[in-house]
Structure formats: C-alpha cells, structure tokens
Amino acid sequence: MNDSKNYTQPKKVKMLAVSTTIWLLTMAVAAFGPTLLWDNQTSITLLAIALNLLAGLFVIKFNLQHWNSLDEMMQRVHLNAMGIALGLGIVGGLSFSLLETSDIIQTEFDLSFMVIIMALSYFISTMVGMKRLR
Amino acid sequence: MKNRLKVLRAERSWTQNDLARALDVSRQTVNAIETGKYDPSLPLAFKISRLFELPIEDIFKDKQD
Numbered sequence: 013m014n015d016s017k018n019y020t021q022p023k024k025v026k027m028l029a030v031s032t033t034i035w036l037l038t039m040a041v042a043a044f045g046p047t048l049l050w051d052n053q054t055s056i057t058l059l060a061i062a063l064n065l066l067a068g069l070f071v072i073k074f075n076l077q078h079w080n081s082l083d084e085m086m087q088r089v090h091l092n093a094m095g096i097a098l099g100l101g102i103v104g105g106l107s108f109s110l111l112e113t114s115d116i117i118q119t120e121f122d123l124s125f126m127v128i129i130m131a132l133s134y135f136i137s138t139m140v141g142m143k144r145l146r
Numbered sequence: 147m148k149n150r151l152k153v154l155r156a157e158r159s160w161t162q163n164d165l166a167r168a169l170d171v172s173r174q175t176v177n178a179i180e181t182g183k184y185d186p187s188l189p190l191a192f193k194i195s196r197l198f199e200l201p202i203e204d205i206f207k208d209k210q211d
Contacts, residue, residue, distance in 0.1 A: 145184050
C-alpha cells in the first residue's frame with residue numbers, strides 16, 4: 013500500500029505558511045509605512061490596513077483548510093492547544109491588565125503581549141500534545 | 147479503552163502504515179490507538195470494525211470489563 017496520511021498535508025501547510033508570511037508583511041507595511049514610506053497620508057494608511065485585513069482573512073481560510081485536512085487525533089491535539097492558548101491569553105491578559113490598572117506594575121499593557129502569550133502557549137501545547145500521543 | 151488492533155493487524159500481516167492508509171488517518175494515530183493513548187471517535191471505530199469485519203465490541207473493550 014502507499015504511504016498513510018501525513019500528520020499534515022504539505023500543500024496545505026505551504027499555503028498557510030505563504031499566506032501568514034504575506035499577512036505579516038502587510039502588517040509591517042501598515043505599521044511602519046505611515047512614518048517611513050508615505051508621510052502619514054490617511055488614505056494610503058487605510059488602504060494598507062484594508063490589505064492587511066484581507067490577507068488576514070486568507071490566513072483564516074487557509075488555517076481552516078489545514079485544520080480540516082488533519083486526521084481526528086491531530087485535530088484534537090490542535091483543538092486542545094487552541095483552548096489552552098485562548099484561555100491563557102484571556103486569563104493572562106486580563107490579569108496583566110488588572111495589575112496595570114491597580115498601579116501595581118508600571119508597564120503599559122500592550123496587545124502584542126497577549127499575542128505572544130497565545131502564540132507560545134499554542135506552540136508548546138501542540139508539541140506536548142503530540143509528544144504525549146507518540 | 148483496550149483494543150485488539152495490534153493483534154488483528156498482525157494476523158493480516160499489515161504494517162501500521164497499511165492500516166493507516168486503509169483508515170485514512172496518520173500512522174501516528176494508528177500507533178496511538180494501538181498503545182491505548184488515544185481512543186478513536188465512533189465513526190473511526192465503525193470504520194475499523196468494517197475493515198476487520200468484526201463487531202466493535204470484539205475489537206474495543208472497556209477497561210472495566
């Protein structure tokens with residue numbers, strides 16, 4: 013018989029990787045473009061943000077396609093990881109926000125902290141889940 | 147949940163890859179089921195049952211049985 017289904021389907025992973033890279037590039041353009049490229053012209057900034065949003069929608073689409081291409085065990089691993097990432101992002105983010113509003117810490121809450129927490133927890137949870145079932 | 151998947155597969159001289167291909171899952175999933183680390187969904191259990199032409203209860207056993 014031929015090879016069994018892979019953990020992930022390379023073509024779907026490639027599409028996800030390409031769309032994510034494009035999304036990150038449009039994010040960088042939208043973030044730094046107003047000051048570095050087009051001297052804060054609102055119309056161009058709006059266009060850059062719209063492009064970033066469009067690229068983000070493609071990331072969601074390809075992420076869903078990738079998830080649907082996984083077999084049921086891997087879907088469960090990713091679902092658990094998503095749950096942990098979402099939970100930690102919300103709980104951790106709100107705790108951080110409370111510390112800031114209570115003036116216990118002086119660091120200003122930045123949305124990127126939450127994104128980093130969620131991304132790292134998703135990655136670690138996926139690795140742990142895969143190792144457990146190996 | 148315990149199962150006889152490894153025995154049934156060996157009786158047919160199938161590799162984990164062969165079984166995974168027949169079930170349209172990854173080899174890692176077959177391995178995880180065989181080692182009891184992962185319990186398959188009901189649709190996958192029925193697929194396994196059809197493949198081996200055995201009732202589900204002859205393949206999978208509750209740990210309390």
